[in-house]
Amino acid sequence: xxxxxxxxxxxxxxxxxxxxxxxxxxxxxxxxxxxxxxxxxxxxxxxxxxxxxxxxxxxxxxxxxxxxxxxxxxxxxxxxxxxxxxxxxxxxxxxxxxxxxxxxxxxxxxxxxxxx
Amino acid sequence: xxxxxxxxxxxxxxxxxxxxxxxxxxxxxxxxxxxxxxxxxxxxxxxxxxxxxxxxxxxxxxxxxxxxxxxxxxxxxxxxxxxxxxxxxxxxxxxxxxxxxxxxxxxxxx
Numbered sequence: 001x002x003x004x005x006x007x008x009x010x011x012x013x014x015x016x017x018x019x020x021x022x023x024x025x026x027x028x029x030x031x032x033x034x035x036x037x038x039x040x041x042x043x044x045x046x047x048x049x050x051x052x053x054x055x056x057x058x059x060x061x062x063x064x065x066x067x068x069x070x071x072x073x074x075x076x077x078x079x080x081x082x083x084x085x086x087x088x089x090x091x092x093x094x095x096x097x098x099x100x101x102x103x104x105x106x107x108x109x110x111x112x113x114x115x116x
Numbered sequence: 117x118x119x120x121x122x123x124x125x126x127x128x129x130x131x132x133x134x135x136x137x138x139x140x141x142x143x144x145x146x147x148x149x150x151x152x153x154x155x156x157x158x159x160x161x162x163x164x165x166x167x168x169x170x171x172x173x174x175x176x177x178x179x180x181x182x183x184x185x186x187x188x189x190x191x192x193x194x195x196x197x198x199x200x201x202x203x204x205x206x207x208x209x210x211x212x213x214x215x216x217x218x219x220x221x222x223x224x225x226x
Contacts, residue, residue, distance in 0.1 A: 042216030042217050043204075048213065056213065095212075107151075108158050
């Protein structure tokens with residue numbers, strides 16, 4: 001169990017640019033989640049996958065955001081035409097749903113995005 | 117909002133003292149979870165308590181859940197400087213998402 005891995009840890013970009021983050025979940029965890037956290041706040045849910053299927057998306061996930069999990073393993077989160085308000089920590093988590101209900105989510109260390 | 121709300125927002129104590137943080141929520145839940153976050157890092161899972169459980173222990177941590185009052189508390193006993201972090205409660209409802217509160221910033225002074 002190597003934990004949830006996120007890349008990059010930090011991303012600085014200019015407003016209007018596109019960015020892509022990657023998340024590698026704990027192997028064999030079939031559920032993968034994306035959250036966004038701004039300074040001084042708790043994480044807010046964005047979307048989650050069960051295997052390769054995207055099962056739920058938050059209203060926070062505007063049409064500039066897209067997430068994929070093509071082979072049911074790693075996931076990418078892309079933000080197009082970034083805006084100042086996109087500056088945040090983007091957290092990924094995974095969970096082993098096959099072990100039944102009431103399992104915790106395991107978080108990566110996040111990607112901190114700063115928009116100049 | 118289904119969001120959990122922590123109280124207090126900030127807590128400063130001396131090493132060796134106990135720390136109690138509270139969480140309230142507004143909806144029915146499957147479970148309630150507590151997480152810790154050190155500055156600039158991800159969240160570390162501490163304890164999950166199911167809706168049909170009332171109390172749970174893990175080392176120096178004790179969590180209670182009162183579903184009639186829609187509230188939970190996290191007690192850290194014999195605190196250490198290394199316990200300094202933000203603590204979040206999160207509720208899981210019928211969907212799979214977690215809904216987090218704004219957290220309690222705990223500072224343990226050596």
